[in-house]
Amino acid sequence: MPSFFRSFTISPPLSSLSLALHHERTQSIRPLYSSKASSRKKGHRRSANNNKRGKGSENGDTDQASLEHEHAQLKLNHKVRVDGSTNGDNDKHIIALAHSQNNHHKNPMSKFLSHIIPPNDQRQKLVSRTKEWKKLEKHAEYIEQTHLRDLLQNEERSDKLFAEHDGLYLDYSRQRVTLDTMDLLFDLANKQQLNEKIDAMVTGKKINWTEDRSVLHTALRGERNDEKTEENRITVDGVDVMDEVWDVLDQIKYFTDAVRSGKIRGFTGKRLRNIISVGIGGSYLGPEFLHECLKTEPEGINKSLGYTLRFLSNVDPVDVERACADLDPEETLVIVVSKTFTTAETMLNARTTRQWLWDFMGDDKEVVRKHMVAVSSISSAERVEDFGIDTEKFFFRFWDWVGGRYSGARSVDNHFINAPLRENIPVIMGLLGVWNMSFLGYNARATLPYAEALLKLPAHIQQLDMESNGKKATKHGIPVDYPVGEVDFGEPGTNGQHSFFQLLHMGQTIPCEFIGFLQSQHDLCIDGEPLSSHDELMANFFAQPDALANGKTADEVRAEGVDEDLIIHRTFEGNRPSLSLLAPLLTAYSCGQLLALYEHRTAVQGFIWDINSFDQWGVELGKKLACDVKDHLLDARTFGKKIKADNPATSRILNYYVENSKQAIGEELWDSNPLTSVTRKTHHDRGFFPPVGHDLKGADGKLT
Secondary structure (H helix, E strand, C coil), X not given: XXXXXXXXXXXXXXXXXXXXXXXXXXXXXXXXCCHHHHCCCCCCCCCCCCCCCCCCCCCCCCCHHHHHHHHHHHHHHHCCCCCCCCCHHHHHHHHHHHHCCCCXXXXXXXXXXXXXXCCHHHHCCCHHHCHHHHHHHHHHHHHCCCCHHHHCCCHHHHHHCEEXXXXXXXECXXXXXXXXXXXXXXXXXXXXXXXXXXXXXXXXXXXXXXXXXXXXXXXXXXXXXXXXXXXXXXXXXCEEHHHHHHHHHXXXXXXXXXXXXXXXXXCCCCECCEEEEECCHHHCHHHXXXXXXXXXXXXXXXXXXXXXXXEECXXXXXXXXXXXXXXXXXXXXXXXXXXXXXXXXXXXXXHHHHHHHHHHHCCCHHHHHHHXXXXXXXXXXXXXXXXXXXXXXXXXXXXXXXXXXXXXXXXXXXXXXXXXXXXXXXXXXXXXXXXXXXXXXXXXXEEEECCHHHCCHHHHHHHHHHHHHCCCECCCCCECCCCCCCEEEECCCCHHHHXXXXXXXXXXXXXXXXXXXXXXXXXXXCCCCCCCHHHHHXXXXXXXXXXXXXXXXXXXXXXXXXXXXXXXXXXXXXXXXXXXXXXXXCCHHHHHHHHHHHHHHHHHHHHXXXXXXXXXXXXXXXXXXXXXXXXXXXXXXXXXXXXXXXXXXXXXXXXXXXXXXXXXXXXXXXXXXXXXXXXXXXXXXXXXXXXXCCCCCHHHCCCC
C-alpha cells in the first residue's frame, strides 16, 4: 500500500482518508518499531551527560523566613483571620496551620491556604526547586550580560550549535546560549528523566494521568510487524495496538482505492469527485496544512486532478456556503471527523451537510450511507450509527490513546526515541523553548516558514503547542511557579516581513523559528534576473536571523549620515534569538518530518515542566457556557422572554443581540431569516459548469 497512509496521522485516520483520496502519495519512510529499536536496554540507547554536576541539595534550599512572609502577605491580602481579630499570635497561628500536615485535611482554613500556596513539602516537588533549575536561573543572569553579536564570533561555539538528521539541518547558534548553557539544560533533562518519559510515551504507559490514557500517536505510523515478540509488542489494556492500527489502515486503503476506481459511488450512481472534510481543531488544522503542502507538489498536482477537497470547520454559516458552493451533491463525499462524535460545531455542520444532501437527493437513509463517512473513536460507534452512517463499511475508528492534535512521520519518531539527547533535534528545540520561556522570560514564539505551501503550519503549531502546554499545574497537582506555555503565532516569509517583523526587530523580544528548503517545489528564473525566485526567497531567510541577532548600532547608523535626531529611531538593539531549520524539499516525506518534529518538541517541554501535554480541560468551560447561552437564546426566540443571565453585563448584550438580529419573535427560524438557511445552490443553479481542464496541467505543463 502507498506509504502515504503510514506517513501521517492527524486526527487519525482523517489525513490518510481525505488526502489519500485527493492526492495519493508514494513516499518511503523508515521503520520505527524495529526489533533493534524495541530491544534496547535501559541506559543503552542514549549517551548521558558526562559533565560533572555541582554540589548542593537535590531540591535546592528554602528560605523559611521568605516563605513565612509569603503566607503572612497572603493572609493580609485575603483578610483571612481565625477569629476575626488582627492579633499577631493569630497571624502566626494561620501560618502554622498552613504548614501543618496533621491539620491539612481537617482544618478548613488550612485547606483554603493550601490551595493557594501548597505546603512546603509539596512545593519541593516542583522542578523549579531542583539544583539544576537553580543553576540555570543563576546562569541566565550571566547570559543577560552577553550579546549575540559577540557570541556569533566564537567559532568553536558556532561549530557545535547545530544538529542533523535524515536531511533536516538545525542551526541554533543564534539562540542566547553558550556551550555551558546547553550543558546545564541537558543536566535538567536528565534530572527530569526525559529519556524515561519518552520511553513511557512510546511504549503505551498511561502518561495522560488526568484521563488515565496512553499517548500512542507514534503507533499510528508504526511498521507492520508479523513477527512479534514480547520485546517489540505494544499493548494497551491487553490489546495489540499495531494489529488494530493496521486493520484500520487496510480499511482506508480499500475505501480510497474503491472511490478512485469508481467501485464506490454515490446514491444516484455518480462517481464521488468532491470531498468535504467536517471537523474542528486538530481534526481540521493539521489536515488542511497537509493539503496546502501537497497541492502544489508535482505528484500531488497529478494525483488530485479531477478532485476537489474542501474543509468545513467554523460553525459560522458562511463557512458552510464556502464549503458547499458550486459542488454537485450527487458527486460529494462528506467526511465527519470528531473523536467523540459530540463536538458541538462539528456535529451542527455534519447535520447541515446531511440536510444539504437530502435537499437534492431526497430524505432517504441511503443518501447518508453512501455520501457520509465518519472518523471517530471506537467508543462513539453507537452515536455514528444513530446519525445514519454505515458503521460496517464507512466508520474509520481510532482510539482514546490518540490525541486529535498529534501527527507525524516515522523517520523523526525513530530519531526522537533513539538519538542521544545532545544530537536529538526535537529534544534540543524543546530545551531551548524551556530556556527562552522559563529563564529568559520570552512568553511568545514565532514560526516563520519560508515556503508558501507551509502557510497553514503556524496555525497547526499554534493549536498543537498552546492546547498542549497551556497548563497551570504539575502532575503532583501543584500550581506551577514558573512560566510555561508560549503564545505561538506566525506567517510565511516574506509576507510576515511586511506584517509583524517591525515588532520582532524593534518591539518586544520574540524568539523566532525560520523554516526553509534547499529546493523549491516550483522554482522560477525570469529572463534578466540574476537569481532564481527561490534564491531571492532564501536570501531573506538567511538575512533575517542575522539582523535579529546583530542589530544595528548607533555608530553604524551615524556613519550613514543620518540626522542625530533620527538615530534612535533607526537603531536596532539586536540580541534577539532565533533558530533556522532546513530541509531538502517540501514533499510528503519532509512534511511528515516537520509535523513529528514539532509534536515531539511540544512533548519535551511538557516533560521538563512536569505538566500534562495531552489533555485540554481548558476548552470545556467555554463549551458549557455556550450551551447555557443557547438555552437563553431558544427561550428568547420561542417565547419572547427577556434574557436574565448570571450577570447584568451578559444579560444586556444577549438582549441587544436578540432584539437586533432581524428575527421577529415567534417566527420559525428558517422562514424568518432566509440568510441562515442551508445553501441550496450548486453549479447547476449558477448557470455554468466547472472547467474540464486544469490550469497547472500536471505532467504536461511547465511546472513539472
